[in-house]
Structures are given as C-alpha cells and as structure tokens.
Amino acid sequence: MKYVCALLLTLACYITSFAQYSDSVHYYARAASTGSINSTQDGRSYLLNNNFKIGISKKKIALNGSGGWIYGKQDGVITNNDFASSLDFSLLRGVKQIYYWGLANYDKSISLKINDRFQGGAGIAYNVVDKKNVYISLSDGILFENSDLFLKDTIRDVYHTFRNSFRVMYKFVMFDIVTLDGTHFLQNSFSLGSDYNIRSTSNLSVLLRKWLSFTATMTYNKLNRTGRKNLLLSYGLTFERYF
Structure with a gap:
C-alpha cells in the first residue's frame, strides 16, 4: 500500500506543477468498466474488470497515470483479485525519433500469486513509424523490481532483482473509426535466466461517438x-476524452 500512496502523491505533484508552468498543456482521460455473470445448474461465476487512465502532455514531455482492478469468483471461490497502478513519463517523444522514458509500477494479484510487487526504471525508445494513422515504437531499459510472491500456497518468496525490459508498442487507425493498439513487454532478470x-x-x-467507443481487450500475463x-x-x- 505504501507504493500506491507514493505513486498517487507523485502523480498529484506532477499534475500541479506541470499545469502551473505551462500554457499549452493537453489532458486525457479514459475509463472502462466491464463484467460478466454466468449462472447455471452446475455453477455460478462472475468477473468485474475496471480500469482508468489519465494523462498530461506537452510537445516535449508526457506524463500518464493508470490503474486497474479485476475481481472474479467461481462457485464461491475467488479466482481474481488483481490490482495494478502505474505512473510513466516520456521525454522528447513528440519531437524526436529517439526519446526517453521512465516508469513506476505497483501490483497485487491472486491469480499470479503476487502479494506485493514494485517496479521502477528508465530507458530509451525508438519511433519506427510515427504518423497520424500508424505508430510503432520499440524500447528497452532497466528496471529494479522488489517482489513478495507465493511459490506455493504457504511459501513466501521475497526478493529483488534488476531486469531488462523490452517493449513493443503500436497503434493503427482505420477510417478514423477503428483503432487497433497494443503494448507488449518481455522482462528478463539479469541474475537468473529462468x-x-x-x-x-x-x-x-x-x-461510436467522439467520446465513446466499443472496445474489446485481450490481456495476457x-x-x-x-x-x-x-x-x-x-x-x-x-x-x-481529450481536453
């Protein structure tokens, strides 16, 4: 929980200072909430998926904060109670082909057996294509990770490590109506190959509207x-919404 408070406090400070000293700041907000219920004679299950993202950007710098919560049960047994929050920034992304990034993540997950995990780091990125309807970016950097995991139901694994973080990010817009985008990470520990x-x-x-979309999302961890x-x-x- 201390990492969550730190992320929220840092985001608030950045928002205040960034808006105060810039007269050309752009804001972005997105929220989505989905769920499903399945009830039969053989069993009952339900799943709730909630997430949000807010962003502040100028020509040379952008700051984003996001969070999500997934909760699910099947036949009275909790299958998901997963929480994640993230704060990231990019420097020179809008003006140069090579830019810099930094991030801090905190998450908890029953399904992945994560009791607590914090990641923070920075790196460099390259805009392969940066056009109105097509965007492709590759990035690499170093993350510090402090984790508290469950290897078994009762065995705790508390450790820290440095990781190489490789990311592929893309966005394709067709006819100004259909958008396909994705972000994919591979994070290898420097100390243990497995x-x-x-x-x-x-x-x-x-x-559907300027501020409303129908969205299908696939997430794999x-x-x-x-x-x-x-x-x-x-x-x-x-x-x-952009404003």
Whole structure:
C-alpha cells in the first residue's frame, strides 16, 4: 500500500506543477468498466474488470497515470483479485525519433500469486513509424523490481532483482473509426535466466461517438518464477476524452 500512496502523491505533484508552468498543456482521460455473470445448474461465476487512465502532455514531455482492478469468483471461490497502478513519463517523444522514458509500477494479484510487487526504471525508445494513422515504437531499459510472491500456497518468496525490459508498442487507425493498439513487454532478470515476466495487452476499438467507443481487450500475463499465467478477454464501453 505504501507504493500506491507514493505513486498517487507523485502523480498529484506532477499534475500541479506541470499545469502551473505551462500554457499549452493537453489532458486525457479514459475509463472502462466491464463484467460478466454466468449462472447455471452446475455453477455460478462472475468477473468485474475496471480500469482508468489519465494523462498530461506537452510537445516535449508526457506524463500518464493508470490503474486497474479485476475481481472474479467461481462457485464461491475467488479466482481474481488483481490490482495494478502505474505512473510513466516520456521525454522528447513528440519531437524526436529517439526519446526517453521512465516508469513506476505497483501490483497485487491472486491469480499470479503476487502479494506485493514494485517496479521502477528508465530507458530509451525508438519511433519506427510515427504518423497520424500508424505508430510503432520499440524500447528497452532497466528496471529494479522488489517482489513478495507465493511459490506455493504457504511459501513466501521475497526478493529483488534488476531486469531488462523490452517493449513493443503500436497503434493503427482505420477510417478514423477503428483503432487497433497494443503494448507488449518481455522482462528478463539479469541474475537468473529462468526468471522472466511477459505482459501483453491488445485493444480493438470502434468509435461510436467522439467520446465513446466499443472496445474489446485481450490481456495476457505470465510470471515464470511462480509458474502462473492468466488470460483475460473482455469487451464493453470505453469513455475517452481529450481536453
């Protein structure tokens, strides 16, 4: 919880100072909430997926904060109670082909057996294509990770490590209505080759109104250290606003 408070406090300070000293700041907000209920004679399950993102950007710098919570039960047993928050920034992304990034993440996950995990780091990125309807970016950097995991139901694994973080990010816009975007990470530990994380998120959105889209999202996570993975496919309405 201390990492969550630190992230929120840092985000608030950045928002205040960034808006105060700039007269050309752009703001972005997005929120989505989806869920499903399945009830039969053989069992009952439900899943709730909630997430948000806020951003502040200028020509040379951008700052984003995001959070999400997934909760699910099947036949009275909790299958998901996963919380994640993130704060990231990019420097010179809008003006140069090579730019710099930094991030801080905190998450907890029953499905992945993460009791607490914090990641923070920085790196460099390269805009392969940066056009109105097509964007592709590759990045690499170093992360410090402090984790409290469950290898078994009762065995705790508290450790820290440095990781190489490789990211592929893309966005394709078709006819100004359909958008396909994704962000995919591969994070390998420098100290142990079998210790790696995979995080992948892909979105397909159809614009219904200027501020409203129908969105289908597929999220995949794998922690090789715990031998756990999850795959979530959700769809629903996304509220999005630039101002």
